[in-house]
Amino acid sequence: MANITIRPESFDDLHGIDIVNISAFEEEDEARLVTAIRHSPAYIPELSLVAEGHDRIVGHLMMFMTQLEQQERNINILALAPMSVLPSHSHRGIGSELVTKALEQAKNQGFPAIVVVGYPDYYTRFGFKPAWQKELACNLPVTREAVLVLELEEGTLDRGGTIIYPPVFHQFYETAH
Ligand SMILES: CC(C)(COP(=O)(O)OP(=O)(O)OC[C@H]1O[C@@H](n2cnc3c(N)ncnc32)[C@H](O)[C@@H]1OP(=O)(O)O)[C@@H](O)C(=O)NCCC(=O)NCCS
Structure with missing residues (x-):
């Protein structure tokens, strides 16, 4: 895409990322969520991506660590959220x-599902x-239709299970407007 670079976020981008999230969601909750994830053990710096164009941040996508609890095992998978693009x-x-770049990075890092x-x-x-459809439940208070999964390693999602979002995400649902 012309004049747009997708790359991992850096410290200098944080203000620009806030602006993108607040503008796209028209409120501050998601920007706060991004900051909270960044300060939590779930944060993976190289999987929080910015889209940069004309020397400013125009888009942001975060992926962070979450858990899939299955009958005989718990595995680390990725959760993708929030993502935002400046309305303009x-x-x-x-x-x-x-999203395309994020999926590529997730595969490169060996994560089995998102x-x-x-x-x-x-x-x-x-x-x-x-x-x-994969008999996967999720511990968030959302409709089942809103929860989507992508398998990156064949067979990972064949055993069903429960997706456990980290505490920081629950706080978001408890306090978001
Ligand atoms: C959703 C969002 C990230 C898409 O970014 P984008 O750069 O416009 O996406 P793309 O140009 O790649 O794709 C645009 C397509 O996405 C789809 N799309 C956009 N918003 C959508 C929505 N709310 N529901 C369903 N599809 C949507 C449309 O099909 C659109 O196609 P169009 O351009 O032909 O109308 C951006 O609109 C945004 O920041 N929205 C507000 C924040 C938000 O809702 N984030 C997603 C949370 S799940």
Whole structure:
């Protein structure tokens, strides 16, 4: 994509990331969530990506560590959230670029699966499927249709289980407007 670079976030980007999240969500809750994840054990710096264009941050996507509890084992998987693009830059493919790059990085790092809570119509285009179809539950207070999963390592999601989001995410649902 012309003039857009996707790369891991750095300390100098934090203010720009706040602006993107507050503008895209039209409130501050998601920006606070991003900061809270960054200060939690779930944070993986190289998997929090920015889209940079014309010397400013125009998009952001965070992935962080979460757990999949299955009958005989618990495994680390990734959760994707939040993601945002400046309203002035939306509908130009920047969100898609961020997701595509994020999936590539997740595979490179050897994560076996990714979960996202979001718009089914948006994420299914990248291969995400409804979690309930894989008999996967989730410990967040959301509808089952909103939970989508992508398998990166074959067979990981064949045993069902429960996706356990970290405490920082529950605080978000308890306090978000
Ligand atoms: C969702 C978002 C990240 C998409 O970024 P983007 O750069 O516009 O995405 P792309 O250009 O790659 O794709 C645009 C397509 O996404 C889809 N899309 C955008 N918002 C959507 C929504 N709320 N629900 C379903 N699909 C949506 C549309 O099909 C759109 O196609 P169009 O351009 O033909 O209308 C951006 O609109 C945003 O920041 N929204 C507000 C914050 C948000 O809701 N984040 C997602 C939380 S799950």
